[in-house]
Amino acid sequence: xxxxxxxxxxxxxxxxxxxxxxxxxxxxxxxxxxxxxxxxxxxxxxxxxxxxxxxxxxxxxxxxxxxxxxxxxxxxxxxxxxxxxxxxxxxxxxxxxxxxxxxxxxxxxxxxxxxxxxxxxxxxxxxxxxxxxxxxxxxxxxxxxxxxxxxxxxxxxxxxxxxxxxxxxxxxxxxxxxxxxxxxxxxxxxxxxxxxxxxxxxxxxxxxxxxxxxxxxxxxxxxxxxxxxxxxxxxxxxxxxxxxxxxxxxxxxxxxxxx
Amino acid sequence: xxxxxxxxxxxxxxxxxxxxxxxxxxxxxxxxxxxxxxxxxxxxxxxxxxxxxxxxxxxxxxxxxxxxxxxxxxxxxxxxxxxxxxxxxxxxxxxxxxxxxxxxxxxxxxxxxxxxxxxxxxxxxxxxxxxxxxxxxxxxxxxxxxxxxxxxxxxxxxxxxxxxxxxxxxxxxxxxxxxxxxxxxxxxxxxxxxxxxxxxxxxxxxxxxxxxxxxxxxxxxxxxxxxxxxxxxxxxxxxxxxxxx
Numbered sequence: 001x002x003x004x005x006x007x008x009x010x011x012x013x014x015x016x017x018x019x020x021x022x023x024x025x026x027x028x029x030x031x032x033x034x035x036x037x038x039x040x041x042x043x044x045x046x047x048x049x050x051x052x053x054x055x056x057x058x059x060x061x062x063x064x065x066x067x068x069x070x071x072x073x074x075x076x077x078x079x080x081x082x083x084x085x086x087x088x089x090x091x092x093x094x095x096x097x098x099x100x101x102x103x104x105x106x107x108x109x110x111x112x113x114x115x116x117x118x119x120x121x122x123x124x125x126x127x128x129x130x131x132x133x134x135x136x137x138x139x140x141x142x143x144x145x146x147x148x149x150x151x152x153x154x155x156x157x158x159x160x161x162x163x164x165x166x167x168x169x170x171x172x173x174x175x176x177x178x179x180x181x182x183x184x185x186x187x188x189x190x191x192x193x194x195x196x197x198x199x200x201x202x203x204x205x206x207x208x209x210x211x212x213x214x215x216x217x218x219x220x221x222x223x224x225x226x227x228x229x230x231x232x233x234x235x236x237x238x239x240x241x242x243x244x245x246x247x248x249x250x251x252x253x254x255x256x257x258x259x
Numbered sequence: 260x261x262x263x264x265x266x267x268x269x270x271x272x273x274x275x276x277x278x279x280x281x282x283x284x285x286x287x288x289x290x291x292x293x294x295x296x297x298x299x300x301x302x303x304x305x306x307x308x309x310x311x312x313x314x315x316x317x318x319x320x321x322x323x324x325x326x327x328x329x330x331x332x333x334x335x336x337x338x339x340x341x342x343x344x345x346x347x348x349x350x351x352x353x354x355x356x357x358x359x360x361x362x363x364x365x366x367x368x369x370x371x372x373x374x375x376x377x378x379x380x381x382x383x384x385x386x387x388x389x390x391x392x393x394x395x396x397x398x399x400x401x402x403x404x405x406x407x408x409x410x411x412x413x414x415x416x417x418x419x420x421x422x423x424x425x426x427x428x429x430x431x432x433x434x435x436x437x438x439x440x441x442x443x444x445x446x447x448x449x450x451x452x453x454x455x456x457x458x459x460x461x462x463x464x465x466x467x468x469x470x471x472x473x474x475x476x477x478x479x480x481x482x483x484x485x486x487x488x489x490x491x492x493x494x495x496x497x498x499x500x501x502x503x504x
Contacts, residue, residue, distance in 0.1 A: 003369050010366030014352065014359065021354040021395075091349020094314055099367035100338045106367065252316045254273055254280075254306065257345070 007101050011109025012116075019117055026117060030124050037067055037125050041133055045189050052191040055216035060135040065215060066188040066208045068122050068137075069147060073154040073204045074179040075118040079111035080158030081175045084165045088259040097247075097256055104159065104243060111155060142214035146207045146228060153203025153232030156239030163239075163246030169259050203232045262323075263451045264288040264311065264419055269320035271306055271475075280306040281317070282475040288453060290418075293445050295466035295483070296455040297491070303475040304455035305346065308423050311453070312343045325418050339369055342417035346424040350408040353397040357388065357407050360396060361414060368415030378414045385443050386410045387436060402433025406440065413444070420444065422454045426461040438465045459488045471495055 019026060040046070046063035050056045084107075087093040096106050129135045161178070165171045183189060185196070186204040199205045206228045213220050250256050264287065271281040280303050288294050298304050309315040311322050313334045322329040324340050344350050351360050358379075365375035383389045386406040396404060405425060412420065422441075426434055442465065444450045456462050462469065463483060471479040473495065 006371065007367050007369070010363050014355065014363040017355045017359055018352060090352070091345070091347065092352060094309075094345055095343075095350055095364065096367065097314060098312060098338050098341070098343060100335050100369040101367075102335065248316070251314060253275070254309070254315050256314050257309070 004101055004105055007099065008105060008109040008112070011106050012113045015110045015113035016116065019113065026120070029117070030121050033071055033121050034125050034128050037064070037129070038132075040067070040189065041129075041135075049191055049212070053212050053216040053218065058216070060129075060133065061137055061215065062212050063189070064126070064129050064135055064137050065143070065211055066186075068125065069150060069204060069208050069211060070183055070186070070188045071121060071125070072115060072118050072147060072151060073182060075114040076111055076151050076154040077158040077161060077179060078175060079114035080107050080155065081161035081165045082172060083107065083110050084162045085170060085172060085259070088165075088169060088256075091257075094256050097251075103247065104240065107159075107162065108155070111151075111158070115151070138215060140214060142220065143211045146210040146214070149228050149232050150203045150207030153207075153235040156232070156235030156237070157203075159236075159239030159243040163243040166243075166246045166250040167255060201231055201234075203228065203235060206231050261290050262287045263290040263292075263325055264453065265321075265323040266307070266311065267321045267323070269307065269310060269317050269322070271303075271310065271315070271317045279475050281310070281320075283320070284472070284475070284477055285320075286470055286477060286480070288419075288451060290451055291445060291449050292468065293441060293452045293454070293466045295462035295469050296453060296472060297457065297459065297462055297469055297495075298455075298472035299457055299496075302457075302472045304457075304472055305423055306475075307472065308343075308345075308421050308453070308455050312341050312421055313337065339415060340418045341421065342368075342412035342415065342419070343421045344405070344408045344412050344423065344425060346427065348401065348404045348408070351396045351404065351411065354395065356393055356395055357399075358392040360407065360411055361392075364411040365414035368417075370415050375414050378416060379410070381448075382410045382413045385447070386413075386440050400433070401428045402430060402436065405429065405433065405437065409437075409440070413448075413450070416448075418451060420450050420452045422452065422456075424456050424458070425454060426456060426458045434461060437461075441465050459491050463488055463491075 040063065041060060047059050049062040050059035053062060084093065087096065097103055099106060126137055161171065161175055182204060185199050186202050187199060187208055210220055210224055210228055266284060266286045269281045269284040272279045284307060296304050306315060310317050313329055324337055327333055327337055329337055361379050362372065362375055386409055388407050388410050391399060391403055391407060396407065399407065425437060429437065441452060445452060454462060454466060466483050468482050469480060470477060
């Protein structure tokens with residue numbers, strides 16, 4: 001257990017140090033995501049959210065909450081798939097596969113580092129939102145819990161893309177497409193009633209709904225929590241299985257060292 | 260001497276290219292030996308190394324390191340016994356310092372910070388990388404990167420060190436340093452070393468024994484005594500990199 005913890009911490013430290021050495025990457029993330037958020041606000045996106053959650057006049061806060069959830073989710077996804085592509089190009093992927101713990105634990109460390117960096121981005125967006133638009137956000141325990149559970153599921157989705165990236169290598173465009181699609185199919189920008197069947201099996205949709213209900217003082221039933229847990233665990237289990245099969249396929253076909 | 264590495268009847272065919280990369284390859288390496296795996300490009304050297312270090316799964320055959328057979332359930336544990344520097348400068352994170360690389364690679368091999376610190380003292384001295392600790396990897400020369408990568412691969416104190424084409428792109432001074440460091444590692448640390456290369460001259464100055472591989476087959480093996488690079492080149496048609504270091 002100590003060995004696993006030690007290695008995950010080493011991965012977080014390594015990843016953070018590397019990210020801070022490429023400061024422009026972090027700055028561009030902040031600029032792009034803040035501008036995108038500003039664009040959504042000025043286009044009056046999500047104006048019906050307040051009405052749906054019985055919280056009129058608070059649509060912008062609910063939009064901001066969904067947007068923050070989405071930005072963490074895309075960090076969780078790219079923390080797996082993009083990182084695998086980058087490591088394959090750099091050549092360090094094979095060294096990581098020779099670690100004394102399974103590779104997905106190293107990825108988990110990398111995702112934690114991505115999420116920490118996303119927190120910086122989220123802090124800037126929240127500050128921007130508060131200072132320029134006058135929209136603030138109150139985070140409570142239920143919001144944090146639903147975010148963490150959502151991220152477990154999104155990590156599973158990232159593992160599926162990561163497995164694909166081990167075999168097909170350059171899937172950055174596909175990853176980007178999925179990240180953008182998530183913005184539109186997970187009720188992040190608006191709320192459909194009821195959510196579509198596909199949307200309902202994406203952890204981000206379920207997590208968004210719970211977090212918004214929480215800040216709107218709507219009672220969240222056990223079934224809704226159970227749904228979030230089940231959906232997230234499903235993605236996590238399927239993602240882990242697919243990643244395991246893909247890494248075995250890559251080792252069988254000598255694909256780990258290619259890019 | 261006792262075998263540290265045993266390879267038995269390894270067979271590997273890549274489905275896409277239909278090429279037989281290894282054809283029933285068997286070999287043994289004794290504890291404390293430095294062995295040169297010599298062959299031209301495409302002979303199967305890298306495939307053999309990657310199977311030994313668990314990165315590639317063979318179609319059949321087995322790899323035994325220090326009496327433990329490489330299998331799915333033993334692979335991670337076996338990573339503690341093996342240190343690997345793959346071909347090129349693809350073994351380090353270039354944007355962070357040498358010291359950060361050391362702590363990272365030592366950690367993922369299961370060592371604590373204290374153990375890594377102790378081993379940096381030990382191995383950075385032999386590989387002459389002590390003065391590079393605070394430098395970012397992207398500021399180092401090829402030779403320095405190679406020595407740093409080897410130091411990083413040793414911080415978990417492996418029993419077997421595998422080097423793939425370590426002399427590629429090195430100048431004469433770096434080759435001399437590398438040859439001397441490899442010999443010191445064997446003499447002082449008792450590490451068994453397997454070096455894959457097509458650089459006859461470098462191997463001739465470094466190894467105890469040659470294993471010749473070509474077209475996926477082991478075609479010969481012999482002790483490195485009274486043999487010249489020209490002999491090897493003429494007999495096996497492997498181009499000798501005849502830089503006199």
